[in-house]
Amino acid sequence: MTGNDFHKAWLLHRRSYKERSVIAEFLVxxxxxxxxxxxxxxxxxxxxxxxxxxxxxxxxxxxxxGELKTLVDLELDRFSFLTGERLYCGFYTNELLMRSxxxxxxxxxxxxxxxxxxxxxxxxxxxxxxxxSFELDLLELCGYAPSLDWDALCGAPxxxxxxxxxxxxxxxxxxxxHVGHHEKPFCYTAELLKALSVRDFTNSDFYPGFKRFTRQxxxxxxGERPMQSRMLFAGRTxxxxxxxxxxxKTDIV
Numbered sequence: 117m118t119g120n121d122f123h124k125a126w127l128l129h130r131r132s133y134k135e136r137s138v139i140a141e142f143l144v145x146x147x148x149x150x151x152x153x154x155x156x157x158x159x160x161x162x163x164x165x166x167x168x169x170x171x172x173x174x175x176x177x178x179x180x181x182g183e184l185k186t187l188v189d190l191e192l193d194r195f196s197f198l199t200g201e202r203l204y205c206g207f208y209t210n211e212l213l214m215r216s217x218x219x220x221x222x223x224x225x226x227x228x229x230x231x232x233x234x235x236x237x238x239x240x241x242x243x244x245x246x247x248x249s250f251e252l253d254l255l256e257l258c259g260y261a262p263s264l265d266w267d268a269l270c271g272a273p274x275x276x277x278x279x280x281x282x283x284x285x286x287x288x289x290x291x292x293x294h295v296g297h298h299e300k301p302f303c304y305t306a307e308l309l310k311a312l313s314v315r316d317f318t319n320s321d322f323y324p325g326f327k328r329f330t331r332q333x334x335x336x337x338x339g340e341r342p343m344q345s346r347m348l349f350a351g352r353t354x355x356x357x358x359x360x361x362x363x364x365k366t367d368i369v
Contacts, residue, residue, distance in 0.1 A: 122175040148222035152187040171196040208345040208369040215338035245317035251330040264313035274306040
C-alpha cells in the first residue's frame with residue numbers, strides 16, 4: 117500500500133475487467149510494472165477515461181498488498197500525444213516493457229530510458245536509430261545485452277572482413293567459408309556489428325541488419341510470441357497500400 121504518496125507513471129496496457137472497470141498496467145517510477153484495477157472507468161461520466169491513455173505522464177496512488185492493486189487516484193502530470201508511425205513505435209516500446217519486466221520488480225534505469233524515448237518520439241528524430249537504441253539499452257538494463265565486438269570462440273575483437281553468426285546462448289561465432297542460405301538470417305559482417313556496438317547509425321544500408329540482430333537478441337528476454345504492435349503496424353501498412361505517399365519507408369518495428 118502506498119498511503120498518500122503519488123508516483124509518476126505511464127500506462128503501458130489496459131484490458132477490460134468486469135462490467136465497468138479495467139486492469140491497467142503501469143510503468144511506475146521506483147516500482148516497475150504495476151497492475152491496478154481502475155473501477156468505473158468504462159462509465160460514460162468517468163473523469164479518468166480521458167486521463168487513462170498511453171504516453172501521458174501521470175501521478176498515481178494505489179492500495180493493496182497483492183500483485184493486483186486498486187487505483188485510488190490519478191492525476192495528469194504531462195500530456196504526450198503520438199500520431200502516425202510514432203504512435204505505433206510508442207505501442208512497440210510499451211509492449212517490449214510489458215514483455216521484459218516482471219510485475220513488481222523494478223529495473224534500474226528503465227523509467228529514465230522510457231521517459232527519454234517518449235521525449236524523442238515527440239520530436240522529429242529518426243525512428244530507426246531511436247528504436248534500435250531503445251532495444252539495446254533495454255537489453256543492457258535487464259542483463260541480456262550480447263557482446264557486439266568480441267569473438268565468442270577466442271575472446272578476441274572482431275576481425276574486419278569476417279562474417280559472424282549470432283548465437284544468443286553463446287555470442288558471435290566466426291563463419292568460416294560459405295554462408296548457407298538457411299544461415300544468412302543469423303549472420304552479420306564485422307563492420308555492421310561494430311557500427312551497432314557504438315550506435316553508429318550513419319549507414320542506412322545497415323538498418324535491416326540492425327533490426328534483424330536486435331530482434332534475435334530480444335527473444336531470450338521477451339520470448340517467441342509474436343509482437344502485437346508489429347501486427348498493428350503491418351495492418352496499417354496494408355491499409356495504406358493504395359496511398360503510396362503515406363506508406364512508411366521501412367518496417368520500423
